[in-house]
Amino acid sequence: MTATNRPTKTFPLPSSITVVPGTENAQSAHPYYMQFSAEDDGKFWFYNSMHFPEPMSHFDMITAEGAYCALGASNTRVHCLPTTLGIDFRTINGRVYIGGNGVSDPDEIARRTEHFTQRAFYYYENWERLYAQWKDKMAALIREAQELPKPELPEFEPLANVHAGLGVASNQRLLDTYQRIIEGYFRMWHHHFEFLLLGYGAYLTFFDFCKKAFPEISDQTIARMVAGIEAEIFRPDEELKRLARSAVELGVHDEFGEGLSAEQILRSLEQRGLSGEAWLKELEISRNPWFNVNVGDGFYHYHRSWNDDLSLPFSALPGYIRRVQNGESLERPTQQLMRERDQLIQDYRELLSTEADRAVYDQMIHLAQRVFPYVEGHKFYCEHWYTNLFFNKIREFGALLAGHGFFPNTEDVFNLTRYELESAITDLMISWSTGAPPRGPSRWPSIVAERKAALQQWAKHDAAPALGPVPDIIEDPAIVMLWGITRENLDAWLRAGHEVDSNEIKGFAASQGVVEGVARVVKSVEEIGRLQQGDILVCHVTNPTWAPIFQKIAAAVSDIGGSMSHAAIVAREYALPAVVGTGTATQKIKDGQRIRVDGGRGVVTILA
Amino acid sequence: MRTNEIIGWFEDIGLSDRPLVGGKGGSLGELTKAGIAVPRGFVVMTGAFEASIAELERAGPVRSLVEALDPADLDATTGCSRALRARIEAEPLPLHVRDQISAALSALCPEDPLTPVAIRSSATTEDAEDASFAGLQDTYLWVKGAEDAIRFIRSCWASLYSLESITYRRRQNLPEAGVHMAVVVQRMVDARTAGVMFTRSPTTGDRSVITVEGAWGLGSAVVGGEVTPDRWVIGKITGEISTREISDKHIEHLPSPAGGVIEAETPDERRKAPSLSDEELQRLREIGRRVERHYGRPQDIEWAVDRSGEILLLQSRPETVWSSKDAAPVAAPTDNPLSHVMTIFGGRR
Numbered sequence: 001m002t003a004t005n006r007p008t009k010t011f012p013l014p015s016s017i018t019v020v021p022g023t024e025n026a027q028s029a030h031p032y033y034m035q036f037s038a039e040d041d042g043k044f045w046f047y048n049s050m051h052f053p054e055p056m057s058h059f060d061m062i063t064a065e066g067a068y069c070a071l072g073a074s075n076t077r078v079h080c081l082p083t084t085l086g087i088d089f090r091t092i093n094g095r096v097y098i099g100g101n102g103v104s105d106p107d108e109i110a111r112r113t114e115h116f117t118q119r120a121f122y123y124y125e126n127w128e129r130l131y132a133q134w135k136d137k138m139a140a141l142i143r144e145a146q147e148l149p150k151p152e153l154p155e156f157e158p159l160a161n162v163h164a165g166l167g168v169a170s171n172q173r174l175l176d177t178y179q180r181i182i183e184g185y186f187r188m189w190h191h192h193f194e195f196l197l198l199g200y201g202a203y204l205t206f207f208d209f210c211k212k213a214f215p216e217i218s219d220q221t222i223a224r225m226v227a228g229i230e231a232e233i234f235r236p237d238e239e240l241k242r243l244a245r246s247a248v249e250l251g252v253h254d255e256f257g258e259g260l261s262a263e264q265i266l267r268s269l270e271q272r273g274l275s276g277e278a279w280l281k282e283l284e285i286s287r288n289p290w291f292n293v294n295v296g297d298g299f300y301h302y303h304r305s306w307n308d309d310l311s312l313p314f315s316a317l318p319g320y321i322r323r324v325q326n327g328e329s330l331e332r333p334t335q336q337l338m339r340e341r342d343q344l345i346q347d348y349r350e351l352l353s354t355e356a357d358r359a360v361y362d363q364m365i366h367l368a369q370r371v372f373p374y375v376e377g378h379k380f381y382c383e384h385w386y387t388n389l390f391f392n393k394i395r396e397f398g399a400l401l402a403g404h405g406f407f408p409n410t411e412d413v414f415n416l417t418r419y420e421l422e423s424a425i426t427d428l429m430i431s432w433s434t435g436a437p438p439r440g441p442s443r444w445p446s447i448v449a450e451r452k453a454a455l456q457q458w459a460k461h462d463a464a465p466a467l468g469p470v471p472d473i474i475e476d477p478a479i480v481m482l483w484g485i486t487r488e489n490l491d492a493w494l495r496a497g498h499e500v501d502s503n504e505i506k507g508f509a510a511s512q513g514v515v516e517g518v519a520r521v522v523k524s525v526e527e528i529g530r531l532q533q534g535d536i537l538v539c540h541v542t543n544p545t546w547a548p549i550f551q552k553i554a555a556a557v558s559d560i561g562g563s564m565s566h567a568a569i570v571a572r573e574y575a576l577p578a579v580v581g582t583g584t585a586t587q588k589i590k591d592g593q594r595i596r597v598d599g600g601r602g603v604v605t606i607l608a
Numbered sequence: 609m610r611t612n613e614i615i616g617w618f619e620d621i622g623l624s625d626r627p628l629v630g631g632k633g634g635s636l637g638e639l640t641k642a643g644i645a646v647p648r649g650f651v652v653m654t655g656a657f658e659a660s661i662a663e664l665e666r667a668g669p670v671r672s673l674v675e676a677l678d679p680a681d682l683d684a685t686t687g688c689s690r691a692l693r694a695r696i697e698a699e700p701l702p703l704h705v706r707d708q709i710s711a712a713l714s715a716l717c718p719e720d721p722l723t724p725v726a727i728r729s730s731a732t733t734e735d736a737e738d739a740s741f742a743g744l745q746d747t748y749l750w751v752k753g754a755e756d757a758i759r760f761i762r763s764c765w766a767s768l769y770s771l772e773s774i775t776y777r778r779r780q781n782l783p784e785a786g787v788h789m790a791v792v793v794q795r796m797v798d799a800r801t802a803g804v805m806f807t808r809s810p811t812t813g814d815r816s817v818i819t820v821e822g823a824w825g826l827g828s829a830v831v832g833g834e835v836t837p838d839r840w841v842i843g844k845i846t847g848e849i850s851t852r853e854i855s856d857k858h859i860e861h862l863p864s865p866a867g868g869v870i871e872a873e874t875p876d877e878r879r880k881a882p883s884l885s886d887e888e889l890q891r892l893r894e895i896g897r898r899v900e901r902h903y904g905r906p907q908d909i910e911w912a913v914d915r916s917g918e919i920l921l922l923q924s925r926p927e928t929v930w931s932s933k934d935a936a937p938v939a940a941p942t943d944n945p946l947s948h949v950m951t952i953f954g955g956r957r
Contacts, residue, residue, distance in 0.1 A: 082953055109954075116953065121946045201952045208951055213938045215812035221846050347845040351815040353934035356941055363945035477952050512848045600848045 009470040009494060013041045020093050020461050026454035027092065029058060029417060029447075034065075034091045045090065045097040046466040050483055050560045051299050053540050054524075055094025055458035058451060059394065059414040059421060062185065063299045064089050064096050070189035074197060076101075079123070080115035081197065084476040094458035097467060100476035120198050127370050131195065134374070138191055138381045145184050145389040148177050151400050153432050171429035174400075178425055181393045182418060185386070192382040199375040201477065206368040209360065213352060218509050218600075220572060225345050226368045227569060229337045232380040234573070236293045236306065237547035239286035240313055241330040244320030246282045250275040253321045262310035289385055295528075297541065298383030301395075301414045305388040312528065316548030323551075332573075397425065404428055405441035407448045415451040416444070465493045505589070507582035508561070509602035510568035515555040515577045516607065521591040536597060538589050542567040550574045555597040557585045557604050571599070579604050613655035614708040618794075621651065628653045630730025630790035635924055642902045644895060645920050649725070649794025650712050652761055654732060656705045657789050660765070663702045664695055671784035674769070679778035685771060692769040697762050709761065709793075710754050716795060722752045724796040724863060729764040732788045749828060750796055750863040757793060764791045797920050798863065801883040802827030802912035803837055805892055806927060807844065807900040813930035815906060817850070818842045818896045822883045824874055825860030827912055827922065834871070835859055838883050842893050849889065854882050884913070891919055899924050905931060 014036040019027045028035075052064070072086020085101040103109055123130060151174050161170075203226060210222045247253040252275050255268050269276035287307055295312060296303025306313045323330060345365060352358050398413030406424055407413070416424060424440050431438035470490050479485050520535040522528060528549055531537060537553045541560040547570045550556070554576065558567045561580035571578030577599030579585075585604060589595060594607040611620040621629045621637035629637065633651035640646055664670050670692060677685050700706075717723035727748040746767050748760040767773065768789050777787065803822030808815045821830060821837040829835045835858065841851035857874050864870040884892070892911060899907050899921070906927040913919050942948060 113950075113954065120949070120953070121944075124946050124949070198949075201949050204952045205949045209939060209948075214814050214816040216809055216814040216817045216841065216850065218843065218846070218848055218850060221843065221848070344845060348816060351844070352938075353815070354937045356937035357939070359941035360937070360939045360948070363941060364948055367945060367948070509848075509850070512846070600850055601852070 009491075011044075011466040011468055011470065011494070012464055014045060014090070014092075014097075014467045015041050017092055017464065017467065020454070020457045023093070023454035023457050025447075026058075026451045029420070029451070030061060030091055031417065031419065034061065034089065036090045036092055036097075040090065041468060043088075043099050044466065044468045044471050045099040046483070046485060047463045048089075048096045048098045048483070049463070049465070050541065051297060052096040053560065054300065055455050056091065056096060057094075057301070057414045057455060058417045060300055061091060061096075062182075062418050064091070065418075066186045066189040067192070068098070069186065070193045071197075073190065074193040078194075079120045079198065080112045081477065082109045082113040082116050084479075087476075087479070093461055093463065094455060095463040099468075100479045102471075102476050120201075123195065123198055124202065124367065124371070127195075127374075131374055134191065134194060135381075138188075138386070141184055141188060141191065142381070142386055142389065145181060145386065145393065148181060148393060149173060151177050151396050153400065153404075153428070169433075171432045174397075174425055174429055175422075177393070178397065178422060181390060185390045188382055188386045188390075192378060195371070195374045196378065197477075199371040202364075202367045202371040203375060204477075204480075206364040209364050210348075213357060213361070214348065217348075218512075220510055220512070220568060221344070221348075223568065224341065224572065225348070225365065226372050227341075228373055228376050229332075229334050229341065231373065231376040233376060233569065234332065234547075235380075236290045236313075237570075238332065239290045240316050240548055241320050243279070243282060243286055244317055244324050245330060247279055247317070247321055248324045250279050252276055252279050253325065256314075256318045256321050258318045262314040265314060266310075292385040292388050293380065294384055294388055295546070298379075298387040301391045301411075305384070308388070308392070313548065315529065316551065319551050320548075394421070397421065401425075401428065401440070401444075404431075404438060406438070406444045408445065412444075412448045415448045466490065470494070503606040505557075505579075505582045505585055505604040505606075507557070507579040507585070507602050507604070508568070509598075509600055510561070510580040511556075511571035511576060511578040512600035513555070513575070513577035514596065514598045514600070516594060516596045517554045519557075519589045519591065519593045519595045520553075521586055521589055523586060536595055538585050538595075539567075540586055542570070546570070550576060555599065556580075557582060557589070557595075557597060559583055559586050612708065614653060614659070614705055615656075615712045616651040616653045618646065618649055618651075627732055627788075628655065628790065630654075630732045630792075631925070632728060632730035632923060633790050633792050634730075636792060636794070638902070639899065639921055639924060642898070644899060644902075645918065646922070647726075647795045647797050647920050648716060649792060650716065651730060652709060652712075652791040652793060654788035654790050656709070656791075657765055659702050659705050660696075660762075664699060667699065668695075670695075671787075674774055674777070674784050677774065677778055679775045685774055685778070689769055689771045689774055693766040696766040696769065697759075701758065701762075706758065709758055713754050713757055713793070716793065721754065724750045724752050724867070725757060726792075726794050726796050727751050727757060727760040727764065728792040728794075729767060730790040730792045732790060733786075747828075749826065749869050750867055752867045756867065761791045761793070765789050796863070797912040797914050797922070799826050799912035800824070800915050800917075801888075802910075802922075803830045803883075805896050805909045805911060806906070807896045807909070808906040808927060808930060809841065810929070813933065816844050818844050818893050820884070820889060820892055822911075823855075823857045823860065824878055824883050825862050825872075826869060827861075827910055828869060829859060829861040829871070831910065834861075840884070840889055842889055844893065844897060847890055847893060849886065852882070854880060856880055857883065888913060888917070888919065895919060895921065 015038060068087050068089045075081045076085040083103050085103060087098050087100050089096055089098045103112060153170055157169050206226065207222050210217050247256060252269060252272055255265055255272065269280055291306035291313065294303040294305045320330060349358055349361055352361060394413060395410055398410040401413060401424055402408065402410050413421065424444065427438050427440045473487055515536065517534055517536045519538045520531050521538045523540065531549055531552055533552050534554050536555045536557065538557045541558055550570050556567050556571050556576060556578040558580045559582055561567050567580050568578055577597045579597055579599055579602050582604060589606060596605040596607055611617050616625065616629050618637045618640040621634060622641055623634040623638045625637065626634045629651040636646050636649065661670055673688055677688055679685060714721065729746040746764050751757050751760055768787060801822050801824055803820065805818055805820045807818050809817050809819055820840045820842065823830050823835045823837040830837045836855040838855055839851065839853040840849055842849050856879055858879060859871050860874050861869050862872050896909060899909060903926065907924045908927045909924045910922040911919060912922060
C-alpha cells in the first residue's frame with residue numbers, strides 16, 4: 001500500500017466531543033483561547049494525562065497556561081528548535097488536550113537550525129555557569145514569593161503605615177500581591193523550560209546512540225548510566241532517614257508509635273524536654289527546604305506539600321526507626337553507587353566494536369551527564385517548592401474572600417479562573433474603599449457549587465486519548481521526549497477497544513525483578529495509607545514524595561511514566577521490580593487481586 | 609601422566625597448539641587454563657594419527673592414493689574412501705600409540721575403567737571447522753571402556769577419508785601431507801540440563817546481551833535440533849532477564865546403560881518447567897563474560913549443568929555471523945561533540 005491510498009486514520013474530531021450535559025456553564029467559564037473551535041478539527045491533539053490525570057479545577061488551568069506559554073517561548077523564539085514551534089492547548093470537560101506545531105519546510109528548518117546552533121550550543125558550552133546562574137535566579141524568585149505579604153484588609157489602615165506616609169492603602173496591596181504571585185508563577189515556568197528541552201535532547205542523543213549500538217539494551221540501563229547519584233529527588237527521603245537516625249540517637253524513638261498521628265507525635269515531643277526539642281530542631285532543618293515537596297506533580301492545588309501535611313513523612317518514620325534499631329545505617333552508599341555507575345559505563349564502552357564508536361560514546365555521555373543535574377533537579381525548585389508557595393498564597397486569598405462571604409470555604413477559591421479571582425479581589429478592594437458591601441457574596445457561591453458539580457461529572461467521564469487526524473510521523477522532538485508519544489503508540493491507541501481481554505498488561509521495564517503479591521490500586525494520594533507491608537502499588541503516576549512508601553511495597557506499577565520517571569528511578573534505588581507507563585493498569589487491575597510484576601520484561605500478569 | 613607427542617592433557621595445551629591438538633582440543637585447553645570448568649580430558653594429538661598413518665603406509669600406500677584421485681571420478685573416489693576407512697578402522701594400531709591412549713584413559717578414569725567418556729574429532733585447519741566440511745564433526749557420547757574408546761578414535765580418524773572430505777580436498781587441491789586429525793577424549797557430564805549460549809544476540813547482533821538455550825538431559829538434543837529449547841535473553845552486564853521463553857520439551861537425551869545415548873520422553877511435570885534457575889542463568893552469564901573476555905570476542909558456547917548443579921563448558925568457538933559486521937561504526941565522532949544533538953533536534957530520523 002502506498003502513502004497516497006492509505007486510509008487516513010483519525011481519532012474523533014474535536015468538534016464531535018460534546019460538553020458533558022449540565023456542565024456547559026463551567027466549560028464556557030474558561031477563557032476563549034482555551035476552547036476548541038472549528039479550525040481545530042484539522043489538527044492532531046492528545047489528552048495530556050501525564051501531567052493532568054484528573055479534571056482540572058478552573059484556577060488550576062493556570063498551570064497549563066504558564067507551562068505552555070514558557071515551553072513555546074523557549075522552543076519557538078529563544079532556542080529556535082529547528083523542527084518544532086510551541087505546543088497548543090485546549091480544555092474540554094476538565095481535560096487538557098495538547099498539540100504540537102511542527103516545522104516541515106526544509107528551508108525554514110535550515111534557517112532555524114542556524115539560530116539553534118548559535119543559541120543551544122552556547123547553552124551546552126556554558127551549561128555549568130548558566131545552571132549556577134539559574135539556581136540563583138530560582139532562589140531569588142522563591143525569596144520574592146516568600147516575602148510577599150499575607151493579603152489582609154484591616155478595618156482601618158494601620159497607623160504605622162499612615163505615619164510612614166506610605167500613600168498606598170491596604171486594598172491596593174491586595175492587587176499588588178495577587179499580580180506579583182501570578183507574575184512570579186509565569187516566570188517560574190520560563191525558568192523551568194530555560195534548559196529543559198536542551199537537557200532532554202542531550203540525554204536522548206545518548207539514548208538513541210545506545211539503542212543503535214545495543215539494540216536490546218533496556219531503557220533503565222541507559223538511565224542508570226546518566227542518572228545523578230546525589231540528585232535533589234532523593235533528598236526528601238534522605239532527610240526522613242536522617243530524622244529516623246536522629247530520633248534513635250536522641251533516644252526519642254519511642255514516641256513514634258505505629259498509628260500515631262503527626263500532631264500526637266509532635267505534641268509528645270514538645271513535652272519531652274531537651275532531647276525532644278533537639279529532634280524538633282532537626283525537623284525544622286529538614287523541613288526547610290526539603291519538605292517543600294508536594295504529594296503530586298505540582299499541577300493541582302490539592303497536592304499539598306509535606307510541610308502542609310506531615311502525615312505522609314511521619315507515616316514513614318516508624319519503619320525507618322525500626323530499621324535503624326535493627327542496625328541498618330540507612331545511609332545511601334553514594335560512593336559505591338558512583339563506582340557501580342562508572343563500572344556500568346565502562347563495561348558497555350568495552351563492548352563497542354570500533355574506536356570511532358567509543359569516541360562518540362565518550363562525547364555523548366559526557367554531555368548527557370553534564371546536563372542531567374538540571375533535568376533531574378529542576379522539578380524540586382519549580383513544580384514543588386515554588387508551586388507550593390504559589391498555591392498557598394492563593395489559598396490566603398481564598399481565606400480572605402471566604403471571610404468576606406464570597407464562598408463558604410477557603411479552598412473554593414480554586415473554582416474561579418485566575419481572571420475571575422482578580423475580579424473578585426477587585427470587587428473586595430472596591431467594597432473596602434467605598435464602605436459598601438461587596439457584590440461577590442451574591443454571585444460566587446452558586447457558581448462555585450456549579451463548578452464543583454461539574455468537576456464530579458467530568459471525573460466520571462472518560463476522556464478520549466486523542467483527537468483529530470493521526471500524523472504520519474511525530475516530528476516534534478518535544479512531544480517524543482516529554483510524552484513518549486510515537487506513531488506506534490497512536491496505532492496502539494487506535495486499536496484499543498478491539499483487543500481481546502488479556503490478563504497481561506505491558507509497560508516499560510523500569511526496574512528488574514519478578515514479584516508476586518496483592519495489588520493495591522491507589523487512585524489518589526489520599527489513599528496511600530491503605531498500603532500494607534508487601535503490597536504491590538498500582539497507581540496512575542508517582543512522584544518523589546511517594547519515595548518513603550517504597551520501603552513498604554514489594555513492587556510498583558503505574559499507568560504513566562517512562563524509564564526516567566520518578567517511580568522508575570526510586571524503584572531502582574530500592575531494588576524493587578517496577579513496570580511503568582502501562583496506560584491502563586489502574587483500570588484493569590482490581591484492588592486486592594494477586595498479580596505478578598516482571599520488571600525486567602515490563603509485564604504485569606493478573607493471577608486471580 | 610604427562611603430556612607427550614601422543615597425548616596432550618587439557619591443562620598443558622592451548623589455542624596456539626592447534627596444529628597438534630585441533631581447534632576443539634585447543635579451545636578446551638585454553639578454557640582449562642583460563643580457570644573455566646570443563647570436563648577433564650586429553651587430546652589424542654596428531655602425532656598419534658601420524659604414527660598410525662605411517663604404520664598403514666608401510667602396509668600399503670594411503671596418501672598417494674588420495675592424491676592420485678580425480679574428484680570428478682565418483683566411482684574411483686568412493687572405492688578409495690571405502691577401502692581407506694576400512695583399513696584405518698581395522699588394522700592394528702602401533703603399539704606405543706595404543707599403550708599411550710590406554711594409559712591416558714586409566715589416568716582420566718582411575719576409579720573405574722568403564723567410566724563413560726565422550727570422543728570428539730578436533731580438526732586442525734580453520735576451514736575444516738566450517739560446518740560445510742561435512743563428516744568432520746564426529747562426536748561419540750557415553751563411550752565405555754578402552755576398547756570402545758579406541759574404536760571411536762579410529763572412526764574419527766577415518767572420517768578424514770569420507771567421500772565428502774576427500775572430494776573437498778581434491779577439489780581444493782590440498783596436499784595430503786598436511787591432513788591431520790586430533791581427537792578429544794573427555795569425561796562425560798551426566799547433564800541434568802544442557803545447551804548453548806551466544807555472548808551476543810543472534811537476531812540483532814547486540815553485544816550487550818547473552819542468549820541462552822537449554823533443555824533437559826544431554827546437549828545433543830539441543831545441538832541436533834531434536835527439541836525446542838527454553839530460551840532466555842540476559843543483559844551481559846546488568847543480568848536483567850529480558851526474555852523467558854519456556855518451551856514444551858517433549859524429549860530428552862539420556863545416557864544408555866549399555867553405552868551411547870537414548871532418547872526418552874520427558875516426564876510431564878518437567879516438560880513445561882524451566883530447565884534452568886535464575887541463579888544458574890546468572891552463573892552462565894558470568895562464565896560467558898569471562899570466556900568472551902579471555903578470547904576478546906563474542907563466543908558461541910556449549911555448556912552442561914551436571915546432577916550436582918555444577919556448570920561445565922563443553923566447547924567455545926568464536927561467533928562468526930555478526931563479527932564480520934562489527935567494523936562499521938554506529939556514528940562517526942565529530943570535531944564539535946555538540947553536533948551529535950542534531951540527531952534529535954535536526955529533523956527526520
